[in-house]
Amino acid sequence: MTGPFDQHVTFLYAEDPAPSWRFYEDVLGLPLAQDQGSCRIYAVAxxxxxxxxxCRARGPRVTDNPRVQGGAVVTFVHSDVEGWHDRLRDKGVEIAAPPRFSDTYRVTSFFFKDPAGYTxxxxxFERPDWPAPGT
Structure with a gap:
């Protein structure tokens, strides 16, 4: 059968994953779905x-630029972007700029990095053609 998949997992890699694990658990508050020892998987939706x-990386990062081939930006979609900005700032997360609206993509967003350097x-989404959560 083809079509949408049942679930989705994105894997990120860090040479020392412990600071990243603390970040995703304590700062973002993501619930731990499974601890595999060298890899922890969190529920994000x-x-x-x-x-x-x-997960523990097998080697160092090649680049910090997420917008080159092989790079990645992990996006979390939430209706309260401004609230998340304030929460993360209050927890000491370095954020380059406050939330901004993009005319090009019709989204309001802000960017920050995790302890392993991922963006x-x-x-x-500020557009009616984006599917609502749960659809």
Whole structure:
């Protein structure tokens, strides 16, 4: 059968994953779905459909630029972008700029990095053609 998949997991890798594990658990508050020893998998969306795995890397990062081939930006979609900005700032997360609206993509978002250097984004779609959560 083809079509949408049942679940999704994105894996990130860190030479020392412990600071990243603390970040995703304590700062972002993601619930731990599974601890595999050298890899922890977190639930990132209601309904058990989307997960983020943070694992011990087998080598150092090649680049910090997420917008080159092989790079990544992990985006969390939430209706309260401004609230997340304030929460993360209050927890000491370095954020380059406050939430901004993009005319090009019709989203409001801001960017920050996790302890392993991955670029993360919290975003709200400001367009009626984006599927609502749970659809």
């Amino acid at each position: 209601a309904g058990g459909r989307a997960f983020l795995g943070v 993360l984004e919290i975003q709200r």
